[in-house]
Amino acid sequence: MSDTTSPLKTMNSGVEEEIVKPAWGAIFALTFGVIVLTAAQTLPVSLLTPMAADLHISEGLAGQTMTATSAAAFVTSLVIAFAARSLDRRVLLLLLAILQIASNLLVVAAPNPVLLLLARMLLGIALGGTWSFCAAVAMRLAPTPLVPRALSIIFGGGTIASIAAVPLGSVLGSVIGWRGVFLGVAALGLVALAWQFVALPSMPSRGRTRLATMMHVLWRPQIRIGMLGVLLLFAGRFAYFTYLRPFLESVTGVDVRALSLVQLGFGVASIVGTALAGAMLTHNLRLTLILLPLFMCALAVGLMTFGSHTLVTAGLVALWGFAFSVVPIGWTTWITRTVPEDAESGGGLFVATTQLAITLGAAVGGVAIDSSGAVGAIVVSAILLLLSLPATILAFRERKALPKVQTVSGEAA
Numbered sequence: 001m002s003d004t005t006s007p008l009k010t011m012n013s014g015v016e017e018e019i020v021k022p023a024w025g026a027i028f029a030l031t032f033g034v035i036v037l038t039a040a041q042t043l044p045v046s047l048l049t050p051m052a053a054d055l056h057i058s059e060g061l062a063g064q065t066m067t068a069t070s071a072a073a074f075v076t077s078l079v080i081a082f083a084a085r086s087l088d089r090r091v092l093l094l095l096l097a098i099l100q101i102a103s104n105l106l107v108v109a110a111p112n113p114v115l116l117l118l119a120r121m122l123l124g125i126a127l128g129g130t131w132s133f134c135a136a137v138a139m140r141l142a143p144t145p146l147v148p149r150a151l152s153i154i155f156g157g158g159t160i161a162s163i164a165a166v167p168l169g170s171v172l173g174s175v176i177g178w179r180g181v182f183l184g185v186a187a188l189g190l191v192a193l194a195w196q197f198v199a200l201p202s203m204p205s206r207g208r209t210r211l212a213t214m215m216h217v218l219w220r221p222q223i224r225i226g227m228l229g230v231l232l233l234f235a236g237r238f239a240y241f242t243y244l245r246p247f248l249e250s251v252t253g254v255d256v257r258a259l260s261l262v263q264l265g266f267g268v269a270s271i272v273g274t275a276l277a278g279a280m281l282t283h284n285l286r287l288t289l290i291l292l293p294l295f296m297c298a299l300a301v302g303l304m305t306f307g308s309h310t311l312v313t314a315g316l317v318a319l320w321g322f323a324f325s326v327v328p329i330g331w332t333t334w335i336t337r338t339v340p341e342d343a344e345s346g347g348g349l350f351v352a353t354t355q356l357a358i359t360l361g362a363a364v365g366g367v368a369i370d371s372s373g374a375v376g377a378i379v380v381s382a383i384l385l386l387l388s389l390p391a392t393i394l395a396f397r398e399r400k401a402l403p404k405v406q407t408v409s410g411e412a413a
Contacts, residue, residue: 022142027150029199030093030137031157033192037100037130038161039169040123040185041069046169047178054178057113065120070355072124077132077351081344084129089137089203093130097193100126104186108179131351135332136343140203148285148333149278155329156274163267217345222338222395227349229391230331231357233293236384237324238361239368239377240300244317247374251307262314266321273325280326281333286396289330293385293392296323300382304375328354334395 044051044065052062084092099122106119134154142150172181217223248254248262280288299320306312335346361384368376 022146022150023199023201025199026141026196026201027138027153029192029195030134030141031154033093033097033100033189033196034130034134034154035157035161036185036188036192037123037127038158039165039188040100040104040182041066041127042162042165043169043181043185044120046166047173047181050173050178051116055110055113055116061113065116068117068120069124069127070358072121073128073131074124074352074355076125076128077348077355079348080129080132081348084205086205088205089133089140090200093133093137093200094193094196096126096129097189097196099123099129101186101189101193104182104189107182108186128348128351128355132348133344135336135347135350137203139336139340139343141201145282147336148281148329151329151332151336152274152278152281155277155325155332156271159270159274159325163270217339217342218349220339223346223349225391226331226334226338226395227353229388229395230350230353231360232384232388232391233327234354234357235361235364236293236296236381236388237327238358239365239384240320240361240381241324242362243365243369243374243377246369247303247307247378248313248317250374252310252313253308254310258310262317265314265318269318269321270325273322274329277326277329281330285330285333285337288326289334289392290389290396292323292327292330293388296320297382297385299323300378300385303378304382307375307378 044062048059048062051065052059055062087095103119103122103126106122107116110116110119134151138147138150138154169181172184176184218227244263244266245259248259254262299316302316303313306316332347332350335350336343339346361381364380364384365377368380372379
């Protein structure tokens with residue numbers, strides 16, 4: 001790697017100087033890897049029926065491929081900072097990319113559901129590892145003021161992939177079969193691996209992570225409060241989003257065509273929100289993260305009030321997509337500013353918390369929808385969103401009481 005590629009300079013004392021020039025090539029290479037990774041994670045949603053028929057299993061069992069991926073991602077996010085503490089981060093990301101390719105190739109060759117689930121667990125390791133290091137890697141590829149923009153690009157890739165993978169998977173699956181689709185994703189993974197091999201600079205491990213580091217990070221009052229806010233906010237989102245279709249069908253009364261248009265609007269708005277997130281968060285991170293749950297709670301109330309009106313509902317759903325797309329970028333930016341010296345452990349905690357929140361939100365939303373109908377899930381969502389607000393406010397207030405630490409740019413956090 002040439003000196004112009006590496007974004008970091010090191011002084012004789014071993015303290016890193018401020019990053020002057022962002023390594024956009026490396027950031028876009030990482031983004032493309034995230035796109036392929038997210039597509040691989042999402043594909044079973046559109047391919048469950050042919051997968052189940054080919055393997056002679058139920059669609060419910062085929063759906064466990066998603067659960068296996070999430071469970072492996074959860075465990076990986078908790079231990080990878082320690083397990084990979086001595087690895088150059090460039091080497092680590094390349095190994096995770098190879099693991100992703102291996103997972104998709106094993107899915108293509110899987111003769112039975114056992115090997116299929118094992119293959120999807122490998123994908124979960126790649127997923128949890130990659131997302132856990134995104135914040136720390138972004139800090140090493142871009143100067144501090146541009147970290148939110150770098151993260152918005154990376155998360156934007158994931159957003160686009162999660163939206164496009166389902167319809168594209170359905171169309172391609174009908175033409176080349178579900179195994180052919182996964183083979184195509186494996187080929188894209190090879191492209192991502194080659195791009196990252198060329199573009200990523202060497203990022204030596206700082207060698208500070210111990211098995212107890214994540215617990216030490218979580219023990220800090222500010223982090224505990226912040227992760228509580230993340231847990232409640234993401235749970236509130238998934239208590240609603242998981243059951244969006246039943247709400248639109250039973251309350252709004254949309255047909256399949258209108259449902260597709262509403263979901264398309266949600267996806268487009270999410271992409272717009274991701275594109276604007278960097279500027280919003282750079283302008284005022286604290287205010288943005290405080291206003292988002294309030295705004296989404298107001299949207300939930302709007303859905304409860306005007307849910308029977310198709311056009312109004314479509315607009316509210318789109319605004320929800322816009323608002324939430326900023327959330328993961330905002331909280332990841334908060335981690336880079338709060339624990340810059342332990343951003344890898346902080347990133348792992350964030351990924352683990354969001355995975356737990358997805359499970360929690362879907363569970364309580366399911367109980368609500370079974371007992372009170374589709375509107376019940378919206379009510380639970382609004383309550384969880386409101387409960388996340390005090391934790392969000394306190395996460396920023398608590399910061400002032402902690403000893404100041406030095407960020408990679410030398411500024412006090």
